[in-house]
Amino acid sequence: DTEVTQTPKHLVMGMTNKKSLKCEQHMGHRAMYWYKQKAKKPPELMFVYSYEKLSINESVPSRFSPECPNSSLLNLHLHALQPEDSALYLCASSADSLLNQPQHFGDGTRLSIL
Amino acid sequence: AQSVAQPEDQVNVAEGNPLTVKCTYSVSGNPYLFWYVQYPNRGLQFLLKYITGDNLVKGSYGFEAEFNKSQTSFHLKKPSALVSDSALYFCAVRDNSNDMRFGAGTRLTVKP
Numbered sequence: 001d002t003e004v005t006q007t008p009k010h011l012v013m014g015m016t017n018k019k020s021l022k023c024e025q026h027m028g029h030r031a032m033y034w035y036k037q038k039a040k041k042p043p044e045l046m047f048v049y050s051y052e053k054l055s056i057n058e059s060v061p062s063r064f065s066p067e068c069p070n071s072s073l074l075n076l077h078l079h080a081l082q083p084e085d086s087a088l089y090l091c092a093s094s095a096d097s098l099l100n101q102p103q104h105f106g107d108g109t110r111l112s113i114l
Numbered sequence: 115a116q117s118v119a120q121p122e123d124q125v126n127v128a129e130g131n132p133l134t135v136k137c138t139y140s141v142s143g144n145p146y147l148f149w150y151v152q153y154p155n156r157g158l159q160f161l162l163k164y165i166t167g168d169n170l171v172k173g174s175y176g177f178e179a180e181f182n183k184s185q186t187s188f189h190l191k192k193p194s195a196l197v198s199d200s201a202l203y204f205c206a207v208r209d210n211s212n213d214m215r216f217g218a219g220t221r222l223t224v225k226p
Contacts, residue, residue: 004157033214042204042216043158056213090157099146099208100165105157 003027004106006091012112015081021109023074023091029104031097032074034066035090037108043090049074050097081113116141116209120217127195127224135190135220137205146208147188149179152219153201164188175199195224 004025013019023032031050035043048056049068063085065077074091088110092103118139127133139145146165150158162173169181179190188205205217 006157040219042219045213058213092157100163102148102160102163103158103214104160105150107155107157110155 004091004093004104006089006106006109008109009107010110010112012114013078013081014114015083017081018077018079020078021076021089021091021111023076023106024072025093025104026072027093027095027104028071029093029095030071031094031101032068033092033094033103034064034074034076035092035105037088037090039088047076048097055097078111081111083113086111086113116145116207116213116215118205118207118215118217120203120205120220122220123218124221124223127222129197129224129226130194133192133195133199133222133224135203135205135222137188137190137217138186139188139205139207140186141207141209143209145188147179147181148206148208148214149173149177149188149190150204150206150216151201152204158204161190195222197224197226200224 007022034046037043046060047066052068063080067075088108090108092105094101094103148163149161152158161177162171164171164181172178177192200223203220
């Protein structure tokens with residue numbers, strides 16, 4: 001079982017809906033990440049939080065809005081998404097953002113935009 | 115900027131045979147190299163990493179990887195493949211930019 005928990009596992013939403021993806025870890029990690037993964041492609045980094053502060057935003061459209069309420073939780077708020085945003089959204093965490101730390105991934109939320 | 119290449123989309127091996135999944139990298143400074151595995155409908159699982167030290171790194175599930183600085187490679191290996199090793203494998207690299215960049219992935223199929 002993964003130590004990073006993502007909910008929901010599946011989400012279908014219309015282009016006008018507002019929804020949120022949630023991620024939780026209790027490993028005491030201080031860095032958390034959102035990735036987008038299209039089918040048969042590698043994950044693409046979206047956001048990095050380090051000590052609850054946003055440290056990297058990889059030029060992600062504003063219809064994706066991350067939030068880190070505390071060191072254990074990471075949310076991704078979705079609004080007015082496009083069909084091309086359909087993908088697997090992966091959350092990951094690491095002990096900190098140092099370069100030698102491996103990332104631990106959740107099983108993802110599979111998002112479908114109608 | 116760092117990058118990583120996995121030259122093979124697909125690797126097929128027979129169960130019990132050794133396997134190699136290839137990875138080459140390009141970074142401006144010292145490389146921090148990782149291998150991950152992804153099973154269907156799952157997230158990525160960390161297998162092993164190279165930071166510094168011995169060029170041969172041992173990881174989870176009997177996998178190991180050899181760091182070769184002159185060839186800028188970090189190939190994943192296992193002496194005896196299992197059917198359950200069939201999955202998608204990603205090589206990844208970080209450098210001073212702090213981003214984790216993944217290769218395109220290699221699908222490993224181990225046949226009984």
